[in-house]
Amino acid sequence: MDLTLNDAEAAFRDEVRAWLEANHPGTEPSGDEAAFTFRRAWQRQMHDAGWAGISWPKEYGGRGATLIEQAIFGAEMARADAPSPANILGLVMGGPVIMAHGTDEQKERWLEPILSAEEIWCQGFSEPESGSDLASLKTKAVKDESTGTWRVTGQKVWTTFAHESKWCMLVARTDTEVAKHKGLSYFICDMDQPGVEIRPLVQITGESEFNEVFFDEAEIPDENLVGGVGNGWMVAITTLMNERAGLGGGASVALTRDLGELIKLINERGGGDDPLIRQRVAKLKIGIEALRLGGMRAMTAQMKTGIPGPEGSIGKWEWALLNQELTELATDILGPEGLDRSAPWTYRMLRSRANSIEGGTTEVMKNIVAERVLGLPKLR
Amino acid sequence: MRFDFNDEQREIKDTARSFLADRFKPEVVRELAEKGTYDADLCRQIRELGWTGIAIDEAHGGQGLGVVELATLCEQLGYVAAPVPFLANAMAGLVIEAAGSEEQKERWLGGIASGEERGALGVVAGGRSLVADADDAAVIVLLDGESASLIERGDASVEAADVIDATRRYAWVEASEGEPLPGDAAGALDRAAVALAAELVGVAQRAMDMAVDYAKERHQFERPIGAYQAVSHLCAQMLFDIEEARSLTYGAAWAADAAPDELPLAAAMALARAADAAWSVTKSSIQVHGGIGFTWEHDLHFLLKRARVAGQLLGTAGTHRERVAELAGLS
DSSP: OBOSOOHHHHHHHHHHHHHHHHHOOOSOOSSHHHHHHHHHHHHHHHHHTTOTTTTSOGGGTSOOOOHHHHHHHHHHHHHTTOOOOTTHHIIIIIHHHHHHHOOHHHHHHHHHHHHTTSSOEEEEOOBTTBSSOGGGOOOEEEEETTTTEEEEEEEEESOTTGGGOSEEEEEEESOSSSOTTTTEEEEEEESSSTTEEEEEEOOTTSOOOEEEEEEEEEEEOGGGEESOTTOHHHHHHHHHHHHHHHHHTTHHHHHHHHHHHHHHHHHHHSOTTOHHHHHHHHHHHHHHHHHHHHHHHHHHHHHHHSSOOTTHHHHHHHHHHHHHHHHHHHHHHHGGGGGOTTOHHHHHHHHHGGGGTTTSOHHHHHHHIIIIISOOOOOO | OBOSOOHHHHHHHHHHHHHHHHHSOHHHHHHHHHHTOOOHHHHHHHHHTTGGGTTSOGGGTSOOOOHHHHHHHHHHHHHTTOOSSOHHHHHHHHHHHHHOOHHHHHHHHHHHHHTSSOEEEEEOBTTBEEEETOTTOSEEEEEETTEEEEEEGGGSEEEEEOOSOTTSOEEEEEOSOOEEOOSOHHHHHHHHHHHHHHHHHHHHHHHHHHHHHHHHHOEETTEEGGGSHHHHHHHHHHHHHHHHHHHHHHHHHHHHHHOGGGHHHHHHHHHHHHHHHHHHHHHHHHHHHGGGGGSTTSTHHHHHHHHHHHTTBTBOHHHHHHHHHHHTTOO
8 A cells, every 4th residue: 555656656746747837828808708729729739749539548649648647737737727638528538439439530530630720529419309318319310321421300408619610529329110229329420510409508507518400311421331231239338438527627626626725715714613514625625535545545546457347437426516515615614705796616516406407416326326336126 | 746655555555455354344343442452362363463653752662654655554543443442542652753752752662562551642722631541551641732731641530431432441640740751742743633534534434435335235216226317426525535534644654653753743644534524424325325324233423423523533623624714924
């Protein structure tokens, strides 16, 4: 048992830290469009220095970092409060899926522009009638046998960055006759075509990170099918596992930083003599440390087995809860001032409501823990 | 960076687990608890395995291993709610070793390590202290705020306490004055807190295992009750609580051995979380079991009561959290 970094790991941390200190792009501009442009430039800068594909193998232009190095990198990014790269969905989901299931031509075509943020990716999974029950999705893809082109009709929702994206990871039904998990296929759909209409959805924060996307006979050439017809569910599951693993990165470090800010706020404004406030702060401190240590245990296990275990679901659940409780406490401390729309903590409090929904709801995380870790029977 | 047991630690854990599963079957624990006694032969076997001196240095007759190894044993002993005078003796050993004078160590650690002349440890609260296994200890360590003192058994008033946890013997201890420990008593107590937290993790793990097994077997409305989310999510919450407590406890055990500067905060976090987890998991386990879990004939109440009493032996979870708030920088 050793919870410290060895010399090589510490040297890597110092390298990342020094690079971030020298290259931090500063504060993100306000406004969705300006912020996105800023993040795109930041990703290009990261890519030029070889950091964008930290977890990608070297043969695909990545850094080929070990799990520990990836964790250190995530932690240093959070510590420096560096913005996330623009093409986050391409980096943590799209790229890994192409690497795992794509043909040589597909790798050649798509991987490099993901890393450089030249082409942004979005994820077309959820639909209005298919949320947690993803496999029930209805968007249909039909192949024109004479031309080999697929035509897609249906609606996707919660599509983050659809309006900025060139490519959509689209799961569509290609066979209605077989069991729901078996009739799906995974496509990479060009968003820049007449059959695709994007309508922004305004969130409770007032921003628009995500969209509704309507497909009306949108065209996808056959060479954009990934993993073969009928294998869409299996390919999609790979992406979801990567998404959850990708979320873990610097979560506890960001929360540690936020709790530090909160403690400073309390010490400045008063309220620290209230035993209820003190207990809430302590509970957050304890939860954040448990998340950090749990992440280290999970990573140690993953180094042995090679795959992220279902225990990662506990971390996702834990993180959502902590971020929500932390931002609630901060706005409680601010009192009436915390009701102001422009207060940063207030924005964070509102944004955190999504944490227990996005990337798999807390209820789904509990199902995964119950069924796959504890071995309890499925109701379905 | 590696957050896992090494081979030797894993062997200690596996040996302890199979030894305890074989010796402390539920019917044995029940019989001892109902009689309010320990089994002399089982106590002797544990002494012969060298467990009593596992974290005490070799010069004083111990095995010279660390708090990680001790915590491993405490967790496994908690898992079976073993009726043995182990924890209080181990905690007294940690405190005397960390804060005692050379003479005090020389005088007491040998007996604690061999288990032949045991120690016990309590926290002064309102005049008298509830101390596990004080009645036939040779020496009792009492902590009062930042200071600690040693009291020979004969110099203390020790009165058997009839507390709800029947798997261990407890006594009310009062003593006018003892011999002060010259070292950092608060720091020494942090090491004891880790051992206690580990026991609580074991208690919680057992209660969860029982709930999960029962939820798989028990059928209502033609289905195992574990298929209903009202039940399965309760079980998932148990694992959540236990894994948080376990991560913090082993993190603190590591700090006790390798990063003493981090120990005060780590120990307070671990014990606060483990005490809460043991209580919430044991009470949820009774809920999952329904009516049978509320009966004397079912074994769960031994775990619930152990969780309740052990969770307060060194102060309540709330007092440990107050310490966390202070160490986290709240002025």
